[in-house]
Amino acid sequence: MVRSGPKPGLEGKMSVLNDTIFALASASGRAGVAVLRISGPKSESVIEQLSGSPVQPRQATLRLLRDPSSSDPIDRALLCWFPAPKSFTGEDIVEIHSHGSQAVVAKLLSVLASFDDFRLAEPGEFARRAFENGKMDLTSIEGLADLINAETQGQRRQALRQSEGALGKLYESWREHILTASALIEAMIDFSDEEDIIESVEVQVLEIVRELHGSITDHLESAGRRGEQMRDGFRMVIAGAPNVGKSSLLNVLAKREAAIVTSEPGTTRDIIEVHLIISGFPVLVMDTAGIRETTGAVEQEGIKRAFERLSDADLVLWLIDPQQSNEDTSILTSIGDALGPEQVWRILSKADLRENDPEDLPKEIDLAISSKTNEGISVLIEKIERLLGAQQGLQSSPLITRARHRIEVVAAQNALSTFMTGSFDEAELRAEDLRQAANALGRLTGRIDVEELLGKIFGEFCIGK
Amino acid sequence: MNKYDVIVIGGGHAGCEAAAASSRFGASTVLVTHQAGTIGEMSCNPAIGGLGKGHLVREIDALDGLMGHVADAGGIQFRILNKSKGPAVQGPRAQVDRKLYKAAMQTAIASCENLSVLEGGVKDLILEAGRVIGVVLSDGEKLLTGAVVLTTGTFLRGLIHIGEQRIPAGRFGEQPSIALSDRLYDQSLTMGRLKTGTPPRLNGQTINWDELIEQPGDNPPVPFSSLTDKITNPQICCHITHTNSHTHDIIRENLDRAPIYSGQIESTGPRYCPSIEDKIVRFQDRTSHQIFLEPESLDNSVIYPNGISTSLPEDVQKAYVRSIKGLENAEILQPGYAIEYDFVDARELFPTLENRKLPGLFCAGQINGTTGYEEAAGQGLIAGINAALLASGLGSDQQSREFILSRTDAYLGVMIDDLVRNGISEPYRMFTSRAEYRLKLRCDNADIRLTPKGQMVGCMGSKRMIWFADHARKLQVAGDLLHSLTLSPSEAKKSGLKLNQDGRQRSAFELLSYPDITWANLAELWPQMNEIEETIQKIIDVDARYAVYLDRQERDIKNYNKEQALKIPRDFDFSAVGGLSNEITQKLEAYQPLTLGQARRIDGITPAALMILIAHIKKSTPERSVKV
Numbered sequence A: 001m002v003r004s005g006p007k008p009g010l011e012g013k014m015s016v017l018n019d020t021i022f023a024l025a026s027a028s029g030r031a032g033v034a035v036l037r038i039s040g041p042k043s044e045s046v047i048e049q050l051s052g053s054p055v056q057p058r059q060a061t062l063r064l065l066r067d068p069s070s071s072d073p074i075d076r077a078l079l080c081w082f083p084a085p086k087s088f089t090g091e092d093i094v095e096i097h098s099h100g101s102q103a104v105v106a107k108l109l110s111v112l113a114s115f116d117d118f119r120l121a122e123p124g125e126f127a128r129r130a131f132e133n134g135k136m137d138l139t140s141i142e143g144l145a146d147l148i149n150a151e152t153q154g155q156r157r158q159a160l161r162q163s164e165g166a167l168g169k170l171y172e173s174w175r176e177h178i179l180t181a182s183a184l185i186e187a188m189i190d191f192s193d194e195e196d197i198i199e200s201v202e203v204q205v206l207e208i209v210r211e212l213h214g215s216i217t218d219h220l221e222s223a224g225r226r227g228e229q230m231r232d233g234f235r236m237v238i239a240g241a242p243n244v245g246k247s248s249l250l251n252v253l254a255k256r257e258a259a260i261v262t263s264e265p266g267t268t269r270d271i272i273e274v275h276l277i278i279s280g281f282p283v284l285v286m287d288t289a290g291i292r293e294t295t296g297a298v299e300q301e302g303i304k305r306a307f308e309r310l311s312d313a314d315l316v317l318w319l320i321d322p323q324q325s326n327e328d329t330s331i332l333t334s335i336g337d338a339l340g341p342e343q344v345w346r347i348l349s350k351a352d353l354r355e356n357d358p359e360d361l362p363k364e365i366d367l368a369i370s371s372k373t374n375e376g377i378s379v380l381i382e383k384i385e386r387l388l389g390a391q392q393g394l395q396s397s398p399l400i401t402r403a404r405h406r407i408e409v410v411a412a413q414n415a416l417s418t419f420m421t422g423s424f425d426e427a428e429l430r431a432e433d434l435r436q437a438a439n440a441l442g443r444l445t446g447r448i449d450v451e452e453l454l455g456k457i458f459g460e461f462c463i464g465k
Numbered sequence B: 001m002n003k004y005d006v007i008v009i010g011g012g013h014a015g016c017e018a019a020a021a022s023s024r025f026g027a028s029t030v031l032v033t034h035q036a037g038t039i040g041e042m043s044c045n046p047a048i049g050g051l052g053k054g055h056l057v058r059e060i061d062a063l064d065g066l067m068g069h070v071a072d073a074g075g076i077q078f079r080i081l082n083k084s085k086g087p088a089v090q091g092p093r094a095q096v097d098r099k100l101y102k103a104a105m106q107t108a109i110a111s112c113e114n115l116s117v118l119e120g121g122v123k124d125l126i127l128e129a130g131r132v133i134g135v136v137l138s139d140g141e142k143l144l145t146g147a148v149v150l151t152t153g154t155f156l157r158g159l160i161h162i163g164e165q166r167i168p169a170g171r172f173g174e175q176p177s178i179a180l181s182d183r184l185y186d187q188s189l190t191m192g193r194l195k196t197g198t199p200p201r202l203n204g205q206t207i208n209w210d211e212l213i214e215q216p217g218d219n220p221p222v223p224f225s226s227l228t229d230k231i232t233n234p235q236i237c238c239h240i241t242h243t244n245s246h247t248h249d250i251i252r253e254n255l256d257r258a259p260i261y262s263g264q265i266e267s268t269g270p271r272y273c274p275s276i277e278d279k280i281v282r283f284q285d286r287t288s289h290q291i292f293l294e295p296e297s298l299d300n301s302v303i304y305p306n307g308i309s310t311s312l313p314e315d316v317q318k319a320y321v322r323s324i325k326g327l328e329n330a331e332i333l334q335p336g337y338a339i340e341y342d343f344v345d346a347r348e349l350f351p352t353l354e355n356r357k358l359p360g361l362f363c364a365g366q367i368n369g370t371t372g373y374e375e376a377a378g379q380g381l382i383a384g385i386n387a388a389l390l391a392s393g394l395g396s397d398q399q400s401r402e403f404i405l406s407r408t409d410a411y412l413g414v415m416i417d418d419l420v421r422n423g424i425s426e427p428y429r430m431f432t433s434r435a436e437y438r439l440k441l442r443c444d445n446a447d448i449r450l451t452p453k454g455q456m457v458g459c460m461g462s463k464r465m466i467w468f469a470d471h472a473r474k475l476q477v478a479g480d481l482l483h484s485l486t487l488s489p490s491e492a493k494k495s496g497l498k499l500n501q502d503g504r505q506r507s508a509f510e511l512l513s514y515p516d517i518t519w520a521n522l523a524e525l526w527p528q529m530n531e532i533e534e535t536i537q538k539i540i541d542v543d544a545r546y547a548v549y550l551d552r553q554e555r556d557i558k559n560y561n562k563e564q565a566l567k568i569p570r571d572f573d574f575s576a577v578g579g580l581s582n583e584i585t586q587k588l589e590a591y592q593p594l595t596l597g598q599a600r601r602i603d604g605i606t607p608a609a610l611m612i613l614i615a616h617i618k619k620s621t622p623e624r625s626v627k628v
Ligand SMILES: Cc1cc2nc3c(=O)[nH]c(=O)nc-3n(C[C@H](O)[C@H](O)[C@H](O)COP(=O)(O)OP(=O)(O)OC[C@H]3O[C@@H](n4cnc5c(N)ncnc54)[C@H](O)[C@@H]3O)c2cc1C
Pocket: B009, B010, B011, B012, B013, B014, B015, B032, B033, B034, B035, B038, B039, B041, B042, B043, B044, B045, B120, B121, B122, B123, B151, B152, B153, B154, B155, B156, B170, B171, B176, B177, B180, B196, B197, B198, B273, B309, B337, B338, B339, B364, B365, B366, B367, B370, B371, B372, B373, B376, B377
């Protein structure tokens, strides 16, 4: 077989298959074992250079490794040799399973780097070589990337949905609208000498473009936010006056003592974050300092931070203690104004202390809970689940999940904006605007610059994968 | 037996360019055609150029082809179309005196060195080991050669339809080529059948000119060729008239006698050049269609009524013609007709226009499914150069034995790429919208784009090279000047030019990109700008106006070329590539793309398939690879 060859016409860092590449394949940091992976034509030479004699293929062999320049011992490690083509990349691969000390790993990497034609692998380069040597097809590589990246079931679903083409269909339908508009303009340009002179298409084309521009803008704004929520977590902030039971609620939700609870108002001073997964959605729950007028510098800082978190919250759980009746509602109102009222839930805390019928709630209150008896907690969680579920269900138009998508959608949007502000006297430039927009969307759906796409896909991998 | 480097079959527009290009290259060339007297014949309308087509003529001229200056010699009305739109989509067009054109073409052919003309029909090809090595003439004479360029236009099994009447013919009154067509079928070339049509010709003396709208040409007329100083023919006007509801009634009543509707013709005609009966059927709600009355010559005796091509019977033609304003007494000199003919599937051609199944045979012109003189001429030029390159055996590697223009270079490149990649389902005609790099591929810069490429391959006459060296130098000097003249916003304000007061110096070139700043405005500030020749001014002005878009296109072009650069070896075995679906493998095998770019644009090829392909091409690139 052809093990490696020059790659005509392709510059770029990853292109030199003649190199032998190496990288730490396990997570960095202190660990019991570290795995270094070496792939390429000269991998095999590593075995003799480090351990003095060859090893059997596909058998783990324990050896003392030495720095060949000084003969200093480095570590006692397992060596595995996978001769080509039966290896992950299809090239000769050597794996070194050393002790997971940072010092050992650093030493091994520097020794490897000193060998001729050896270099540190680029992100995704092992997978890319596997692909180029026919060991993996593209779909399995994409699947691998998604698998590596997905943390929750929701993210997994989103990836699946995207891979099944929901996003592609949306972009393709936009592209078709653009092509319709293009066809009208092109006809105006190319058939103006014919007898049946095309009547002014300006109004018609402008209408198509305006509508499309609107859809794209909506997609970028609304869907963009939800895509981020899925990627970075849904941001839920527990807030309210001091001593209303915020930290107690956090602890109940987290099912552990994440925050300190005392009967003293002003206990919580800084933001306390807990990561939860609710309905497959990553949720970041934040407990904040109770909001009140205060002179204490530490507490003031805590309140300032609470406000910061409130300002970009996806959901606020605003707790109200029934016993603190004289509460200042102006803060609550201003938060509701800033975020939108449906993003702020008013929750009556310490429901166990109330005498009234649990059903009988003041009308501005959304629900009542008790962190002590767990009353209302399951109702609260269900309500959150419903919201998150609705967020996902809302994805009739799928989400932008990758920077690459956003860049192209924005490019299309810009081209359409130029179109709308430009003059029809320069019909060829307007046609060009539409072509740019269609190309941008085309790159998303498949008419793409292949090299660039390759780079993007393999760039999603971290080094050593 | 006589032997030539290159044999060109057919003295139409494709054949003439092919023969001339081959001879300019220095190859001994023979042009074999039925009658030397029909060399340069315009089978259909007496006009050259138009939108898209005008670009082709300018590009042919830039490669030192014949069509541009021959049209200048025959032109009797010149107009730039699309004047109201931007320069990239403007197209030069000329009404041409048929006789003057033919005479000029025959003179041009006669003055080519290394080129002889042989009267006769080619009835067969001589093959050796699957290669074409010669031709057999109808009288049995054999000619040997290194390459054949086949440009037989509508002659392969040509069949004329006039109403119910059917006449085997290549053009009106000319014999079709049947034996040759059979030979191509025998070689299992994929062939198809197309049709096209032409309107009746009218006697100009029997037309009521006074009632009609006059359409004058541009004054002064702008020639096609960069080497033409001035148009010397007297210039004429065309006239415009319209069909009316009565005309439409006559045609409607007789539709059953039209071969396309009676089932007599089954092949496909051009959608964008429909016959009058087609228009009546397809655009039912229109009560009138425009007709241009175009003189076929200066004496105005034969008139070509552009817009009423037809294959209806003669009596119907006469009736509907006479229902039209100004044509009440018009005499028909020659009836309109439709013609069906064989064409070869251009997907079986390499981008050099050499046939994959019959090495040594190049095909160009209408035979490849195109329609139009300019399209034919353009292909002829490219095929002629490539045939000469092949026959000469020059060039050490495949690349230097090929002259291929890319989509990013020229409309010629766009056309041939479209043809060999997609083939055709209806007669193919050039449009500016086919060129995705349209803003760059303009008429004004055709010389700069293509002459250097022609020089590299060695198919340029010395007159052109001398002119071009001067042109390129002037362009360079003028460009440098415009980049060196600069102005600050406050200075601009003093001169009445509105700019952002950002303190940034702008060059004259940059300033030209502002919609409300003209060359004349700047020339007031910098009088030396007026010393630049007008043609040069125009190129720079347009470049400046399009600068933002051109920069972006340049980036697109880079990406495109990068991909294009990845060549797929000619003998690449697609079936050996694992991981491709059967359907995709079949498509790749059928199209045999030569570059990744071509592969990518084949219908149904997925990005994943392309990437797998890239991987395999890279692995199978033989040089310097290490065998294990
Ligand atoms: C009826 C008709 C209508 C048309 N209508 C339109 C139109 O509406 N719009 C448009 O754009 N274009 C039209 N065209 C097309 C235009 O005329 C052609 O596209 C163009 O002329 C093709 O050029 P060519 O060089 O390929 O072939 P042609 O110009 O047809 O030349 C073919 C030449 O080959 C010679 N030849 C053929 N067979 C042999 C042989 N066996 N041996 C030796 N010599 C041979 C012939 O004598 C002839 O000289 C029409 C053509 C016809 C005939």
